[in-house]
Amino acid sequence: MKRELRLLLTSECNYNCFFCHREGVNPNSNKEAFIADDYAFLYDICNEIYPSDRVTISGGEPLIRNDIGEILTLFRSKKVKLTLVTNGSLLKKNCELISKNVDRINISLHTLDCNVYKDITKTNVKALEKTIDGIIALSQTGNMTSIRFNITLVKGINDDYKVLNDLIDFAQKVGASIKFIELYPKTLDAFVPLTYVENYLLKNGFIFLEQDDRQIIYKREEQIVALTQIFCAFSEKLAKRGDFCKEKQDLFITPSGGIKICMNNQLEIPIKEEVINRDDLGLSNKILKATALFGNCNLKKG
Secondary structure, eight states: OOOEEEEEEESSSSSOOOOOOOOGGTTTTTOOOEEEEEHHHHHHHHHHSSSSOOOEEEOOOOOGSSHEEEEEHHHHHHTTTTEEOOOOOOOOGGHHHHHHHHEEEEEEOOOHHHHHHHHHTTTTTTTTHHHHHHHHHHHTOOSOOOOEEEOOOOOOTTTTTHHHHHHHHHHHTEEEEEEEEEOTTSSSTTTTOOOHHHHHHHHTEEEEEEOOEHHHEEETTTEEEEEEHHHHHHTTTTTHHHHHHHHHHOOOOOOOOOOEOOOSOOOOOOOOHHHTTOOOHHHHHHHHHHHHHHHHHOOOOO
C-alpha cells in the first residue's frame, strides 16, 4: 500500500482566505516542530512502511519558512517527486529555488479580479498583481516545474462563465493546468457543485479524458482541467467511508509534529519525540498506530 507524505510546514499564512480549511489544523498551533533533517528522517521511515516517491509540501504558506530552501533541496537530493502548494504571494523571489527543486507547484488562484482577490485573501488591492508577476516569472524560467492553479468554487466569486473563461485563458497563456475544487462542506451557502464547471467545459470544446476516485479530468488541445472534491467530501458519499479512508488516506504531518487522523477532528498522534531522537522503531510504531485509526472520523482528542 502507498501513502503519500504531506508535510504541513507551518500554520502561519500571510493570507486569511475565508473558505480555507487549513487541512483541519488549528491556525494558532504554529510550532514548526521539525527542521529539514527531521523531515528527511521522517520521509525515510515512512517510505519503508508505505513506499512512495511523492511528497507534498504545504501549510499555511510554506514559502514563509526561513529554511524552505534547505527543505526543498534536501528532498530533491532524495529524487522525490515534489509538489509545493502555495498562495503564490512569495513566488517571484523564490522562482529559481522552485524551478530547480519542485516538480509541480499548485498555486491558489481563485479570481483575476484584484478587488475580489483582496476580499478573499484579506490583503490589499496590489496582492493579485504580485502573485501574477510571480506566476509569469516562474513560467519563463524554462525549467522542469509544472504549474497548476487550484481554484475553489465559491458562489458570487467565480461561479460565472466569464470568470471561468478568463482563468482558463490565463492558465493557457502561462502553460498551467487547472484544478477546480468544490467548497467543503457542501452545506455552506457559497457552495457551487462541480457540475457547473463541467457544463461549461462541455460547451467550450473540452472532452473527457479520465477519472479516478475523486477527480474527473477534461482536455482541450493541450489544456488540462481537473474537477476535484477534497478527500472528506468524497468519502462522505460512500457507504463504506471508513474503509475508503483506511485504504486511501495520506500521511498528513502537522506543524507541531503529529500525524493528523482526520481533517474533521483535532486528534493527532504525536511523533515529535521519535523524530528528534531518530527513534526508527518508535516512529514506525507511531505511524502504524496512526494509520490504524484512519477511517474513525468521530474520534475525539484525548
